[in-house]
Amino acid sequence: MAVKDLLKHVQDLGIKKDRLDAFKIGDTVDVHVKIVEGEKERIQIFSGIVISRKGGGLNESFTVRRLVGNEGVERVFPLHSPVIDKIESKKSGKTRRAKLYYLRDRIGKATRLAEQLDENGDAVKPRASAVAPRKKEEKAEPKAEAKAEKK
Numbered sequence: 001m002a003v004k005d006l007l008k009h010v011q012d013l014g015i016k017k018d019r020l021d022a023f024k025i026g027d028t029v030d031v032h033v034k035i036v037e038g039e040k041e042r043i044q045i046f047s048g049i050v051i052s053r054k055g056g057g058l059n060e061s062f063t064v065r066r067l068v069g070n071e072g073v074e075r076v077f078p079l080h081s082p083v084i085d086k087i088e089s090k091k092s093g094k095t096r097r098a099k100l101y102y103l104r105d106r107i108g109k110a111t112r113l114a115e116q117l118d119e120n121g122d123a124v125k126p127r128a129s130a131v132a133p134r135k136k137e138e139k140a141e142p143k144a145e146a147k148a149e150k151k
Contacts, residue, residue, distance in 0.1 A: 011058045016080050019087060023062075025050055025100060026093030026113050031064060031077060032085040043085055046075055049093065049113065051100040053079075065100075070107060092116040092124045 030047045048066030060079040093113035116124040
């Protein structure tokens with residue numbers, strides 16, 4: 001029993017909590033990867049669409065796919081790896097599947113995913129907060145109050 005608790009404690013130390021909900025399947029992401037060349041270290045950005053997430057806990061990984069000169073390039077990243085500097089979500093894609101392997105057969109514009117929209121028809125911002133969106137009527141009232149204050 002103590003060994004299991006110790007193992008769980010060590011795994012919890014290695015998990016980077018800010019990466020757990022940073023993106024989801026179908027999002028266009030920029031993965032900042034640390035590259036070591038000799039003694040120098042630099043950051044290289046790999047940008048593409050997340051087509052899968054698998055595993056759990058410390059062993060979770062995700063696959064990013066992009067097109068380079070009409071040739072598909074996929075790269076699998078361990079989610080909690082120290083090699084990854086940060087993950088930026090650029091655009092949220094609308095999907096109905098957990099794995100987007102069907103994108104492998106598509107080329108050109110066919111690889112694009114529809115952008116995810118909220119109730120107002122606005123694009124969903126990546127890593128959006130859980131705060132309820134304001135109604136359009138509420139947006140118009142502050143402007144009218146500001147004009148009244150100027151007079």
